[in-house]
Amino acid sequence: MMEKLLLRNVDKENSHTIDVYLSGGGYRAFKKALKEMTPDDVVEEVKISGLRGRGGAGFPTGMKWEFAAADVKEPKFFVCNADEGEPCTFKDRVIIEKDPHALIEGMLIGAYATGCRYGYIYIRGEYPIGRKILERAIAEAYERGFLGENILGTDFSFDLYVHSGAGAYICGEETALIESLEGKRGEPRIKPPFPVNAGYLWKPTVVNNVETLANVPLIIERGGKWYSQIGSPDCPGPKLFPVSGKVKRPGVYELPMGTPLEEIIFEHAGGIVKDRKLKAVFPGGASSSVLTSEEINVPMDFPSLAKAGTMLGSGAIMVLDETDCIVKATLRLTEFFRHESCGKCTPCREGTDWLVRILRRIEEGKGSEDDLDVILSISETMENSFCGLGMAAHNPAASTVRKFKDEYLLHVKLGRCPFRSV
Amino acid sequence: MTYEEFREEIKKLKASNKYPSLKSYTLPSLWIAEKNFSRIDPEIIRIIAQELELPLVEVEEAARFYAMFHTKEKGKYVIRVCTNLSCMLNGAEDIVSELKRLLGIEVGQTTPDGLFTLEEYECMGLCDGAPALTINEERFLRVKKEELPQILKKFGWKGE
Numbered sequence: 009m010m011e012k013l014l015l016r017n018v019d020k021e022n023s024h025t026i027d028v029y030l031s032g033g034g035y036r037a038f039k040k041a042l043k044e045m046t047p048d049d050v051v052e053e054v055k056i057s058g059l060r061g062r063g064g065a066g067f068p069t070g071m072k073w074e075f076a077a078a079d080v081k082e083p084k085f086f087v088c089n090a091d092e093g094e095p096c097t098f099k100d101r102v103i104i105e106k107d108p109h110a111l112i113e114g115m116l117i118g119a120y121a122t123g124c125r126y127g128y129i130y131i132r133g134e135y136p137i138g139r140k141i142l143e144r145a146i147a148e149a150y151e152r153g154f155l156g157e158n159i160l161g162t163d164f165s166f167d168l169y170v171h172s173g174a175g176a177y178i179c180g181e182e183t184a185l186i187e188s189l190e191g192k193r194g195e196p197r198i199k200p201p202f203p204v205n206a207g208y209l210w211k212p213t214v215v216n217n218v219e220t221l222a223n224v225p226l227i228i229e230r231g232g233k234w235y236s237q238i239g240s241p242d243c244p245g246p247k248l249f250p251v252s253g254k255v256k257r258p259g260v261y262e263l264p265m266g267t268p269l270e271e272i273i274f275e276h277a278g279g280i281v282k283d284r285k286l287k288a289v290f291p292g293g294a295s296s297s298v299l300t301s302e303e304i305n306v307p308m309d310f311p312s313l314a315k316a317g318t319m320l321g322s323g324a325i326m327v328l329d330e331t332d333c334i335v336k337a338t339l340r341l342t343e344f345f346r347h348e349s350c351g352k353c354t355p356c357r358e359g360t361d362w363l364v365r366i367l368r369r370i371e372e373g374k375g376s377e378d379d380l381d382v383i384l385s386i387s388e389t390m391e392n393s394f395c396g397l398g399m400a401a402h403n404p405a406a407s408t409v410r411k412f413k414d415e416y417l418l419h420v421k422l423g424r425c426p427f428r429s430v
Numbered sequence: 431m432t433y434e435e436f437r438e439e440i441k442k443l444k445a446s447n448k449y450p451s452l453k454s455y456t457l458p459s460l461w462i463a464e465k466n467f468s469r470i471d472p473e474i475i476r477i478i479a480q481e482l483e484l485p486l487v488e489v490e491e492a493a494r495f496y497a498m499f500h501t502k503e504k505g506k507y508v509i510r511v512c513t514n515l516s517c518m519l520n521g522a523e524d525i526v527s528e529l530k531r532l533l534g535i536e537v538g539q540t541t542p543d544g545l546f547t548l549e550e551y552e553c554m555g556l557c558d559g560a561p562a563l564t565i566n567e568e569r570f571l572r573v574k575k576e577e578l579p580q581i582l583k584k585f586g587w588k589g590e
């Protein structure tokens with residue numbers, strides 16, 4: 009059993025308070041960075057660690073910081089993306105609610121390294137409890153002199169605020185998030201320019217996900233080299249895996265990157281409810297391609313999942329058992345994307361709509377065999393969408409049509425869903 | 431809250447100096463409205479536009495874009511039932527139909543006494559407690575059909 013790193017505090021009583029956080033060594037890493045390291049040293053340490061963003065894209069954090077640090081426009085902003093809206097992703101919620109100071113400390117270190125003066129935590133509107141906990145934690149950090157002007161008697165000043173979203177999945181995309189922070193509808197911008205050079209109010213803006221930032225104090229405290237040796241070599245570190253669906257013990261599990269999916273489901277999450285057979289797994293959130301029960305012996309990291317034709321995404325593992333209908337599950341995920349498509353570009357707006365209509369008619373037993381080819385061709389068109397939402401929204405549909413073709417055809421043949429009791 | 435009080439709240443918000451741009455106060459202002467009025471009406475939009483020195487249409491666009499803002503009348507309590515994958519697999523559809531039956535309304539409607547609005551909602555990050563629902567800011571996890579009357583009674587439901 010690996011030492012708990014990201015979840016080291018969550019089981020402590022009142023883990024969200026600054027006193028508990030300080031007594032566990034909290035803010036020590038920030039003090040070390042501020043007093044013993046230059047901003048360049050901090051960036052270097054994070055680069056050595058090999059930390060890659062945990063929001064889904066997996067971009068190297070140290071590199072992002074280096075770009076932001078190199079930009080000279082002022083002021084710079086440091087934004088935490090706490091808008092985890094990917095279906096069945098609830099890992100950041102645990103850090104926000106149980107260890108908010110780890111997140112704040114990670115932001116402070118990042119802001120110091122990149123020269124950011126102001127920070128925002130963009131939290132999804134669906135997390136009102138988390139918002140209150142963060143606001144309180146920020147107030148505590150101000151009281152103890154970790155935030156504000158001339159922090160701990162140095163030249164470094166940083167103000168931090170919480171900004172609440174209001175129910176829009178697309179705002180998890182960093183440029184849409186920035187638009188939303190500016191008070192607009194959350195629609196993605198064209199990249200480049202990237203936020204590190206032209207983000208909030210077109211000023212340099214670092215956007216890092218909650219889980220990513222929670223790693224930062226550990227890296228500074230114990231060193232990038234130590235960190236780089238945990239888990240997979242090209243994507244090191246501990247990883248939070250939220251597991252839900254038909255498992256006996258749904259929850260967030262901290263394991264090294266590269267832990268086999270099978271082990272996560274059967275050892276950590278307790279296996280399938282009522283000891284049924286596992287049917288299918290979406291291994292990386294709603295936009296990942298499905299894996300069958302024969303394919304789950306795969307290491308959970310970016311490259312291994314890409315090789316298996318799917319992706320790590322948010323690391324959200326969604327498990328279906330033998331009594332669940334794959335068409336219905338796919339329909340529900342695709343409905344989600346239709347609802348969340350911002351409507352800016354045609355392949356995504358029209359594509360999600362058509363997919364929902366076709367999947368629904370198949371699920372209702374009114375589909376035809378040709379519908380399956382139509383799904384695959386729509387899916388191809390959607391690859392040309394403007395942003396990641398549309399480019400990935402068809403993955404559940406296309407992958408289940410390919411891997412569970414018989415189940416789709418059975419719907420067509422029977423003229424009804426075989427899993428629904430009549 | 432009266433419109434004048436609302437205007438005062440926005441002035442206070444601006445005085446916090448939280449953002450370097452007035453427009454950024456749009457969502458926080460809309461949140462105040464969402465929490466204190468039964469709907470975000472044209473007058474509210476006008477006040478926000480005036481205080482933030484924005485064209486009306488920009489405020490209106492934002493108010494309509496985000497799922498949590500109600501530009502149509504809502505009840506005192508908004509019930510959001512998640513029906514996304516993990517909740518669906520764990521029986522969310524039954525929860526929705528039972529709530530419809532108990533409250534005598536369809537999804538998207540408000541009870542005649544103005545107490546409850548019923549919404550089907552996307553994943554709220556409570557999937558380890560599937561099926562999950564929230565009533566305003568309170569959350570209910572691993573909800574069973576039989577528990578629903580009791581939950582509703584907490585919020586003043588007079589049925590059954």
Ligand code: SF4
Nearest residue numbers: 351352353356395398
């Ligand atoms: S792909 Fe979808 S979400 Fe992205 S810009 Fe196009 S319509 Fe909007």
Ligand code: FES
Nearest residue numbers: 512517553556557
């Ligand atoms: S799927 Fe229902 S809360 Fe996530």
